[in-house]
Amino acid sequence: RKEVEQDPGPFNVPEGATVAFNCTYSNSASQSFFWYRQDCRKEPKLLMSVYSSGNEDGRFTAQLNRASQYISLLIRDSKLSDSATYLCVVNIDRGSTLGRLYFGRGTQLTVWP
Amino acid sequence: ETGVTQTPRHLVMGMTNKKSLKCEQHLGHNAMYWYKQSAKKPLELMFVYNFKEQTENNSVPSRFSPECPNSSHLFLHLHTLQPEDSALYLCASSLRSGTTDTQYFGPGTRLTVL
Numbered sequence: 001r002k003e004v005e006q007d008p009g010p011f012n013v014p015e016g017a018t019v020a021f022n023c024t025y026s027n028s029a030s031q032s033f034f035w036y037r038q039d040c041r042k043e044p045k046l047l048m049s050v051y052s053s054g055n056e057d058g059r060f061t062a063q064l065n066r067a068s069q070y071i072s073l074l075i076r077d078s079k080l081s082d083s084a085t086y087l088c089v090v091n092i093d094r095g096s097t098l099g100r101l102y103f104g105r106g107t108q109l110t111v112w113p
Numbered sequence: 114e115t116g117v118t119q120t121p122r123h124l125v126m127g128m129t130n131k132k133s134l135k136c137e138q139h140l141g142h143n144a145m146y147w148y149k150q151s152a153k154k155p156l157e158l159m160f161v162y163n164f165k166e167q168t169e170n171n172s173v174p175s176r177f178s179p180e181c182p183n184s185s186h187l188f189l190h191l192h193t194l195q196p197e198d199s200a201l202y203l204c205a206s207s208l209r210s211g212t213t214d215t216q217y218f219g220p221g222t223r224l225t226v227l
Contacts, residue, residue: 044156
């Protein structure tokens, strides 16, 4: 079973739409959670961390449900520039000082005019 | 803009060649990473270095040989690769390894093995 599962999409939405991505993780020892964004043929970049109480950064809202081991990202008022692949990322504590990141396959979003 | 640079950006090599990928970070970080990104697959962690010491080898074949001479530089030496090794190789760095510190990625080297 994969550590992090995401719907690969693609999601194709018009400008101004609201779109939500979901992600599940399998390891209950997961400690911290992130969404990264990767533009076509570019490197991944941190979009936002995900906190237990949920957090918002402008048009982006991230939610975490530890009981269900589920993470979500909501994008409101989509812009053309939001077109990218969104990677769900989980940091898993393996009982040592060396946790590591596990990446989902990514969800591809295309926003059209 | 990025504080992590990688060279070359593109590399084509035959299965008998030997080549090296280079990564340099200008962020004052102490941890560096090599990742492999293949089409339609998630990023796979290959190696982790913390203060120049290798702290993780994620069951990577010996035809990939990392080297970390100091906290700012990381190399990946390649020899006798296979076509299935064709992928985007990404270097990343963070202040510390094994923590929630943000990892910053370089632009990657797109490798094609013929």
